[in-house]
Amino acid sequence: MPDLPLSPGSSIGILGGGQLGRMLSQAASRLGFDVVILDPEDNSPAGRVSRGQIVAAYDNETALDVMGRVCDVVTFEFENVPASSVERLARAGALVAPGPMALAVAQDRVSEKTYLNAVGATTVDFAAVDDLEGLRAALDVIGLPALLKTRREGYDGKGQVWIRRKGDARRAWEAIGARPAILEARADFERELSIIAARGRDGAVGLYPPGENVHEGGILRTTTAPATLSPAVSRRARAIAEAVLDGLDYVGVMGIELFALKGGRLLVNEIAPRVHNTGHWTQDGCACDQFEQHIRAIAGWPLGSFEAQARVEMTNLLGPEVEQWRTASGEAGACVHLYGKGEARAGRKMGHINRVLGPARQARAR
Missing domain, CATH: 3.40.50.20 (Rossmann fold)
Structure with missing residues (x-):
């Protein structure tokens, strides 16, 4: 070693x-x-x-x-x-790094949600589904509407379908390929937030200010950070991150997606044991971005600063939108990041633009 x-x-x-x-x-x-x-x-x-x-x-x-x-x-x-x-x-x-325990948890959505609730990071209600009859039984418990997802793989809205009537169970089951799945209750959230956190080899945990996310068709469209949060919600976000990372003896950067409910309650949607799309804003909003932070952690270096130096809106460039580099490259405060991919297929992530909105603001109640 x-x-x-x-x-x-x-x-x-x-x-x-x-x-x-x-x-x-x-x-x-x-x-x-x-x-x-x-x-x-x-x-x-x-x-x-x-x-x-x-x-x-x-x-x-x-x-x-x-x-x-x-x-x-x-x-x-x-x-x-x-x-x-x-x-x-x-x-x-x-x-x-990260280690096999984090992979095992994140690769199976039932294992993931079971683990999260065990460490106090509450999720929506859910049920494992192995067949069509099991799906119908789960709908009786979870209620409608409900979201059916494959237990493994699937991202950016793939491998999932909403069920709004019990009579749609067969169609939904076939739509995900009749594979082992998870049925999730609908979250009545006000905002979608995310935490980008890191844990070093010495057990030190840090997190960037949470970002506020907007999704379209299951794909992230924008992240704006730092999000405006009350001190109580910020403390809860930190507690969630520390519990999740410590419980896995994690090393590296992790993305944690959250639902913010009325009254400030937070539910964890999912975790990603890697650098995360919602953390791209750190490239132009922080002295040490999420990518350097991950390398520092896995290499055994001290973690870098998590402080936001600017407020940033990150916008994904999907498919033909990559051509926006032509105008954005001359836009004041716009930082263009392109991925060097070839074919600009519809929905394919080709790059992103970080727009610096001004100095970072202190979190405030909303």
């Missing part, structure tokens, strides 16, 4: 070559680390800004053995990494 903290010149491996891997690699390079990407797509966005890329499937044993030997620490840009891959990397000699 490598000595910690890692010295500059050490190698960090990243499973995944998309935009999150790209921005993690850029942050690691700024700190003097060499980065190796493992991704099945040749010439991936992350691979093009890294020391090298291994082109192979995430469960390719030879590729994992090579990465485990040449990298001191390995992390990932998405949570659906096969558990066997993490185990093989560890056997090859690399530290893997």
